Amino acid sequence: MTPEPNILIVDDEAAIRDMIGIALDTAGFRSTTASTALDAHVNIIDQRPDLVLLDWMLPGGSGIELARRLKRDELTASIPIIMLTAKTSEDNKVQGLDVGVDDYVTKPFSPRELVARIKAVLRRSTGNLKDKPIRVFDLEMDPASHRVMVEDRAVEMGPTEYRLLNFFMTHPEKVYSRDHIQDQVWGANVYLEERTVDVHIGRLRKALSAASKTGINYSALIQTVRGAGYRFSTRHN
């Protein structure tokens, strides 16, 4: 998504949260924290972190429950989870992996090891999904290089416009309401003025228009659907 991946740390001990937070910070990650499964779930719904560090031994044993839930729910299933566990017994490892957790780290661990594992998991998960460029006529979006090209020339646009275009190109031929677009591009439960979406649509269109030298106007791909929202479509309006 954004430059620095956002990591959610879930642990009931403040000391551990802080320690990990500092480690991630120096490694160039952003991080947020939660001390209960409940807080964690709310955070995940709202912020959609790029990865979750989840303590196995949350009071009530709800850490594994949360992991199971996250992997079952389509909305959150793709978010990688690394389990933190104090126990070294094989049972736990097996159980954790059963749930669909991506990796586990046993306490005590070195910050260095943790960061290495995080990077490995992120590389795996982002590499698989996002690497394939999407092309529509001479408009190409390459998530790997985080770049948009029109007729083989780079298009300049802000991060929000990039995410917006990315959302549209991965969800073509369907209308989305402004609310829905806000959910997808800004994150759920972020309150914005509805018109803000319009403004960014305008900016994206402008960027696309300015980019073409051949007279093909790629901004026409982003269609206004009166009374309903916007649509990315190759078909004529």
Place this chain on the structure above:
Amino acid sequence: MTPEPNILIVDDEAAIRDMIGIALDTAGFRSTTASTALDAHVNIIDQRPDLVLLDWMLPGGSGIELARRLKRDELTASIPIIMLTAKTSEDNKVQGLDVGVDDYVTKPFSPRELVARIKAVLRRSTGNLKDKPIRVFDLEMDPASHRVMVEDRAVEMGPTEYRLLNFFMTHPEKVYSRDHIQDQVWGANVYLEERTVDVHIGRLRKALSAASKTGINYSALIQTVRGAGYRFSTRHN
């Protein structure tokens, strides 16, 4: 699309029920209330609300229990639940409530936040049901892209004509009075001149006629039934 979503508020404190009820009302939702888990369960089975706001701490059979039951029962599992939780209560007890609810709101909350979360959850749950396109000869309506096509070319029409055609195509071969059409297309409790329906029928017919290049006149599908109303039918008048 559907009229106003119906929200069930489950809380044992009347003051909170009222407060939420008013907030939902101003946000354009309908709401019903229940003060006990039992009432709530009966209501849910009878009314099938679009969403349940559930206080997690209910006397005589906790809210968590109800949530668990609802999510376990196939009949009710698809009804989204938002849990109302008290931030002040002991976190220990909160652990067990990770039972598959869709979101949480912690008391005290602002009406605005509540409404935003309700909308987000509703959007998520209804967005999953994908409407399938309806096709009659070479007239196709695709709700997902919010488009009407005749002979593979887009047909231009206003939102009201779109809703009108959508109603007809999902209710073919039956006459509907102008009153009934008003209820379905404009919504109940909207008063309009009866002639207004005629005008929009006219506009829809015009749009359909103008769209065909093959000489087939799709406006003939919308038939006038003198003295009764209108009918969408593939059979000849």
Place this chain on the structure above:
DNA sequence: TGCAATGTTACATTTTGATGACACGTACTG
């Protein structure tokens, strides 16, 4: 033919979307 029902057109009003301007915050630079 006469009359009620329906179709059509024009128009004032309302709603909705596009866009430029601006203020604020942040990161970068000299």
Place this chain on the structure above:
DNA sequence: CAGTACGTGTCATCAAAATGTAACATTGCA
């Protein structure tokens, strides 16, 4: 550290589309 450039969200304003109604035209049945 000041200065600058940039990204972002909001607002005011303009333009365009949609809407509902009334007036008038046409149709079709008794």
